[in-house]
Amino acid sequence: MPDGSWWAGDGPLPYAACYCEENAWQLCARARRLGRDLPGFFVVFISNPARTVRLFKQRAGRDHMGHVIWDYHVVVIVQSADRSIVYDQDTTMTPFPIDFETMFRVVPAERYLADFSSDRSHMATSDASPPPWKPIWNGLMNLDTFIDMPSSDPEVHSFGQLMNRFSRAES
Known part of the structure; x- marks a missing residue:
């Protein structure tokens, strides 16, 4: 069963405002x-x-x-046999209402840790300070491949598909 505070003994989760993709990477790396x-x-x-x-x-x-x-947002969902927990370090409350057609790319954490790379160039004009850690960089800026949402991609889900995937039927 996912425990909402599994990370607490290791100190607060690393967080940088406006860098949700890196916050997610840091959470997965800690896990x-x-x-x-x-x-x-x-x-x-x-x-x-x-x-x-x-x-x-x-x-x-x-x-x-x-x-x-x-333009995009990134969260982490931890799924177990009986429930799922959403980690959104930018939220002040969950769940949030969704009125626009929102799509979700679901990426296994192992692949995310292996493949994600950002030189932070998408934040060049941001007022937010960069995170204190080095950029997560493997030589290829590939953030757009995670943000692009072609409906033909099996990792991309509608809200209903996301709920079906991560919801558990009541017994």
């Missing part, structure tokens, strides 16, 4: 370091072809609803 069962961890990229995803209850939100519109 692996702590011996967690990574096949139950999934990195989920949230975007759509227009790259306009409306989210609520986000730390960066400036109104009373915590409303933001991002």
Whole structure:
């Protein structure tokens, strides 16, 4: 069963505002370091072809609803036989309402740790300070391959497909 505080004994999770993809990578790396069962961890990229995803209850939100519109967002879902837990280090409350056609890319954590690479160039004009750790870089900026959401890609899910995949029927 996923425990929402499995990481707590190792200190707070690394966090950098506006770097959700790196926060997810850091969470998965800690899980692996702590011996967690990574096949139950999934990195989920949230975007759509227009790259306009409306989210609520986000730390960066400036109104009373915590409303933001991002080009993409990244969370981690930890799944077990009886439930799933969503780790969104940018949220102030879950679940959040979804009114736009939002798509989700579900990436096994092992593949994410092996394949993800970012030189942070997509944040060049950001007001946010970069994370204190080095960029997660293997020589190829490939963030767009995770954000792009072609419906023909088996990793890409609609909201309903995501719920079907990670929901458990009541006994």
